[in-house]
Amino acid sequence: MGQQVLNGIFVGSIYALFAVGYTLVFGVLDILNLAHQAVFMLSAFFALVLVEHGLSIWLALPLGIVFGGLLGIGLERIAFRPLRGRAGSNLSGLISSIAMATVFEAIAAQIFGPDISRFPQGTFPDRMISLGSASASLLQVCIVGLSVLLMAVLTFLLAKTRLGRSIRAVAENPRAARVLGIDVDKVIALSFFLSSALAGAAGVLFGLAFNSISPDVGRSVELKGLAVIILGGMGSVPGAVLAGFAIGLVEVFTVAYAGSTYRDAVSFAVLFVVLVARPRGLFGQVAVREA
Amino acid sequence: MKRALLLVAFALGFACKDQGTNAPKQEGQAPSAASSSGGAVIGAALSLTGPAASYGAQQKAGIQAALADLPVKLDIRIEDDASTKEQGITVFQKFINRDQVSAIIGPTLSNTASAADPLAQQSKVPVLAVSNTAATGITDIGNYIWRDSLMEKQVIPGAFKKAQEKLHFKTAGVLYGNDDVFTKAGYDVMQKALADLQVKVISTQTFAKPDRDYNAQLTALIGGKPDVLVVSALADNAAAIVAQARQLGWKGAILGGNGFNSPAFIKNAGAAAEGVMVGTSWNSLSQDAANQKFLAAMQKTGVNPDQFSAQAYSGVLILAEAIKQSGGKTSREDIEAGLGKVKDLDTPLGKFSFTPERDAQHEPSVQQVKDGKFQIVQ
């Protein structure tokens, strides 16, 4: 029981970290960035290469995060900016993000092959901590801690800084933001940097936690991520955080009490029911329905 | 700017390319090199890309190793079925109608075989499956479909029996991949084998192939306090499952399915793999001359051999024997007739014969991981 709660919090923290960036871009640009999972995957590989070259994970992790962010800026320039202002740009943006995800996956498959790669043994000190009847590894504790820290930093950035205010202004109304003298292109690029850096962080931590990185590693997380951002409310950062933990816990308890065959179906059922019954999710403000 | 960034991604990739751990697999040159020398034309449909690519790579190495010193001449053309049934069908039709092959080896996956083998049966082209383990939808397609790979039901019951003699377990927790043909078929057999041994299954959990986190399932299984964990998973998932089970404090034995039979499993699971027991159709430590020859030939290819390369290598030997049995004639009918006469052939798998249903017949063995290596359990 206690162990299952820990399992849920652990996997939930990674879902949340992944989904926070996912939802941020949606809030700002109204675009579902399906290449988010590919950034997640490539960053994990990037950190893996650094570690294999002898770097400490404590250096490889931040570098992986920055790498993810830079990928995000490139992604925005190549796949999203040229579409801005076109009619129906949120659907064509979705499709160009699929194209970029495909390209990223192809690059990873060419370089690393289809097999599963893993961080070398002993990348992270292997120590167990017991909490009552349950136990967690030091790594798991660090991952939950880091995820919460990163999400707190993002929340602070959005709420208290000038950049955060600009991002929120652009999300609210890009035209008005431009009138107010905000450099909209720059703000969007920075949102992509933040979003993708978080995807990168999630990717590296995921790779460390489960010791398996492959070119398609992001795909299952991507679909779970969709359930998370819908439940949290599209565009809402606190919503994504809460929903991430919620989906993690729901999954774990489905496994414990109903059987694992229902686990994935439950996430999609949540997604479906929320969209039909309460499309704004827990905290969303974005218009979901036509008119 | 945008180009520069894209380049960063590429450069990074290519910078680490020469590390050699995952060198891209070359394709297409070696097999056709032999074509000028003549001999029977054999098609090999292997999954060189897609989800089953790691098996396809092993099979390709096995075939090439077998070609090195063979009494008869074979011109084996390797094509990629991309792990999909569509590509499998396309490749089969090209083999049958364009290349006019005398026989086909493959395809790698059972699913692809169920889709493509009927075409060969219609055109009366013998097919030798070298990795399909599904119980239905392969050799029951018709009299031109043969296989040298043992089905799960030929391996697992014996392996579990031996494991029970050693470990004396009475209860088990079962975890299996329910969205994959290989692991689901394995589970069906395991369930029956456990029932036959009167082992009580305390709980059963499932996962999906793309999953990486099995903590919830494992916690639930371990909470039931079974004597052993029984796992049916592909090598990729297997390593992570075993590692996570150990991390959750599981100290007991773990019995694996066919998917564990891979060097990649031991490499990725590390110390956690110790003690894992698996039934296998290939005894890597066999001192038989055929197996020693196979190991030596594989060393030259630079691929660490496993069950898949052993079965593919044996497949080539079996086809060569079939040609020999039909007096050196290489038409489709000759090879078909010759396959029926293959009996007690020395292969790396042991003394090999076909059952009357054209399935494989040879002695499986049980192995256990000790000191980072598979060792045969006597």
Next chain:
Amino acid sequence: MNLYLAYQGLIAFVGINALLALSVYATLSCGQLSLANAGFMAIGAYTGALLTLHAPGIPFAAVLLASALLPALIALPLGLPVLRLRGVFLAIATIGFGEVVRLGFVNWDYTNGALGLVAIPQRTKPWILWLTVLAVLFVLGRLRGSRTGYALEAIREDEMAARTMGIETTAYKLAMFSFGAAIAGIAGALEAHFTFIVSPSGYSFGRVVDMLVQAIVGGTAYFVGPVIGAAFLTLLPEALREAGSRVGLSPGPFRLFLNGVILLAVILYLPDGIASLPRRLRRRVRG
């Protein structure tokens, strides 16, 4: 003749993929991006396979009809709530539906779970397949320039405006959603009776992405676009098989890479797809 026999499978897959791309086009033609079609395809495929396996006496035409009707009927109650969602939300809801269908088949023991149904007789003849493609094209062609066609176009351009003009937007959207489901269902049944096997792994999220990509690359402004896209992207891997190995790239990643680049290029520079290329070139020559 041998050359035709050698490539007949490939040619059949062009037809099946064309139907699938058209099924995505059906909903796109009124501006709705639905990604439920892998799910509808699965329902059609299993319906057809079960009928053929358990009631071999039923004529193939009736099997195909059932494989079209069942998904079309399921699409109605599904469409009512989800078609009220705008753009991306519709896409997400329908992704959820597709995955639930796939997971349903994975867990359904009657259809052997992940193992699927095997030894389905091959009843899909090339002429049946291409007749179906032509029939779908005929229906879509008749829509063009008709009252319905104009209504769909109006909805695609501006749904609000269409509604104020008195167009029954919900009814039209629902009809096209259901029509798309029927096409996907038939395509599924045709594929099942061509490849001898159905199993859940053929209907994953990746499958619907393939359909979408083929429709978009071909072009969704005109109904032959998806067929061109399907033909182009189905034949490309065969052409690349040789080329890729010559430049020393593993063919799988190379194919994936090229697919991505082509899709990106089309979305950025050729929003109306390959089908619009001749018109564009002509305009350039004249201008």
